[in-house]
Amino acid sequence: MEQYAIEMLHITKRFPGIIANDNITLQLKKGEIHALLGENGAGKSTLMSVLFGLYQPEEGTIKKDGVEVKINNPNDANDLGIGMVHQHFKLVECFTVLDNIILGVEPNKMGFLQKDEARKKVLALSEKYGLRVDPDAKIEDITVGMQQRTEILKMLYRDNEILIFDEPTAVLTPQEISELMQIMKNLSAEGKSILFISHKLAEIMEVADRCTVLRKGKYIGTVNTADVTMEQLSAMMVGRDVNFHVEKKPATPGEVILEIDNMTVASKVHKNNAVKNVSMKVRAGEIVCLAGIDGNGQSEFVYGLSGLEPLVSGSIKLHGKDITKASIRERSTMGISHIPEDRHKHGLVLDYSLEDNMILQTYFGPEFTSKAGFLQRKNIRDYANRLIEEYDVRSGQGPITVSRAMSGGNQQKAIIAREIDKAPDLLIAVQPTRGLDVGAIEFIHKQLVAQRDAGKAVLLVSLELDEVMDVPDRILVMYEGEIVGELDPKTTTQEELGLYMAGAKRDEVKA
Amino acid sequence: MKKVLKNPGMQAFLASLICIIIGLLIGYLVLLIINPEGAWESITNVIKNFFTWSKPKTQLKQFGNTLAKTMPLLMCSLSILFAYKVGLFNIGAAGQYVAGACASLYAALAWGWGWLPCMLFAIVCAGVLGAIVGILKAYCNVNEVISGIMLNWITLYLTNTVLSKVKEAASPYTLYLDDVNPSALLPNAGLNNLFNNNKYITIAVPLALIISIAIHILLSRTRLGYELKATGSNKNAAKYAGMRENTNIILTLIIAGGLAGLGASMLYQTGYMRWECTQSSVPGMGFNGIAAAFLGGLNPIGAIFSSFFIQHITDGGQYVNTNFYSSQISDLISSVIIYLCGFVLFIKLTMNKMLARSEERKLRQLKEAEAAAGKEVDQ
């Protein structure tokens, strides 16, 4: 008989209005990397949270090394050697990396912290697995990649044997992803067993030994990745064939919608400016992609453009009208929509219902607010229902679901629905498909192209190389706050793009 | 039964009830420890409050007194909960209440204003105090709790100084409104007759109830409420959505301040109390408002009942038998109960956990029974 590290047998977990896990069985072999695949809202995070003791299943049992165990809370999980990196990280922002790692298991002598010991152990671990971190940096100042490495070190520091990664690659750069893949392989070679959630099939094919597929809370099957193709996997997961390539007609750019002249934006982290003298134009009927490695000023560029941060210098024109000094609200009503980078920080009021989030940008309009200032609940409900239908936003209780209780991908879909439906002249989409399943990505890409074809200007900011190559009509590469190249996706190669992104090549670009 | 328990409204109610019961029990325990002899009588008197009197007519009149004092407390608790919904902890309500008292009394006694201008003046002054906290918070990122507490003291001593100009020569108390300027007394509008001619029952009572309902509607049904709650829940998202978070913070604290100030005017303009110009502590009304807000489940309608209850207990404290206990005991007992009222959220959480656990146990038993039944059939 095969020896399993973890067996989750016939797990059922219900939430109000939905069965998130319906009789699911998952068996994790010792030392294997086991992928978990499924559409947004299929129940992956829920299943992993059950294993980590965050939720109690209504039915089913969990066995560790063949022995039935009861996991009532994350402490129990930790005692059993189970660690988890969550889809949305759980680090204390104002603590250092080291403090976060030892939090809860601080080494002490008679109540006094023994940090040196901890530091040694952390540095040794980071050396051994190639997890580069600065132990004394504060979480709020470091990149998501380093935050993630902190989370991984947190698991290793606790000597966990079973490691759960919930969508670890959604927020990473391609470079960081390949590093992470290597780290995972090293860990499994050491005998650690890994559960890995991802929507990116290529990653699953690369690192995972086996893959379990869920669909709408139900168990579909487990396969050896060596025996299947990516197409077969995606068909198993979505229940139909998915077209990975974006179909689109050649663009027919029209008048200039957005004109940016010498924009400079300050940085929050360092003294230099994050965006330096950037000029660009985006025309009606084209998709322009701002590409680059994370942290090269793209976020600040978008903050400056949307009004979240003031400009140091430069000007922005929309339809030829100067909006450099305009408020966020004015920009929005003048026709800018913005799918933000961080859905929890900016995109949603998590404590609001789905319907209340659907009107976050338009609540003050006559459709949703009466002359006397009262919200028109019925209109709001109808509107939310329409968007939920059109964009296939899945949740337990429809429009009245609290957004916090929705799966990450469905939260993202709700934001996209809201911003696109506003019918903007300029759509700023920052990492719009982050955390979406392949079916949803296909749909969103179609929507972006449809916006373009309807004569709107689309500015896409993406770290995803496939997306950068496939979706836009023009690529602008940003490096250290400057535009260093303009490329035509039809003629360029990923290699050339990579050279520009790494700063190894640059042209003089005219706006 | 389970369904009923899972209803959030019901849960809030039960949690409040449990808090009250635990509070009373501990209060009783304290009395027992100090002196077992009079404990039972005293604690029942606290609960009975005006029912301690034997004549129904007197009861009615005393009930009126409690009611008159409930209204300012209700305003303070509305002030707290309104700000709380916007993510602000308005501990400055206590000082805003004092500012309201100062404004309304001074305008009435020194300038001879009528009741309405006095009341409005109280709202404005307290609102200005709220605005100071709001501006500090919005533009200098000063924590509203800290600036609120500091302002509480500043306001207290300022009020003592200002009201000393209109105090009786022989005592530290301000002059009687009835003597100096009866026009500043809130109109009774005949309501006093319902309470055995209790002159402290004024239009403040219906006014306070209407304001509770208005705040409820404002928070749950209007665009402003939507905006304010969004700002409170996620400042970044509010900014992203083009809401002016700074303006919203200031506006919230102005409204919260105004509510507390109105509360003071509702008490001092009935003539029920006079200001003591040598006070060295901030009146507890604003602080009790915190307990009332939480006990009422942070709901403006719930606050009506919780405020009444807390005032009821506080008034009941005066019927503790002082032969057995020192006179401060009444404050001690009511504050123990009020303190426990802050635990509503905790109790609610525990209740939910217990519910989930019992459900799990049931399911497991059911399954075991099924499995056993299955085995029997097999054999």
Ligand SMILES: Nc1ncnc2c1ncn2[C@@H]1O[C@H](COP(=O)(O)OP(=O)(O)OP(=O)(O)O)[C@@H](O)[C@H]1O
């Ligand atoms: N705490 C919760 N309360 C209520 N419903 C929840 C809760 N957590 C998840 N759900 C619901 O359970 C379903 C499964 O959610 P889950 O987060 O497991 O999906 P997922 O497979 O991780 O999706 P994604 O790829 O989008 O992250 C969703 O429909 C979600 O609305």
Ligand SMILES: [Mg+2]
């Ligand atoms: Mg998930």
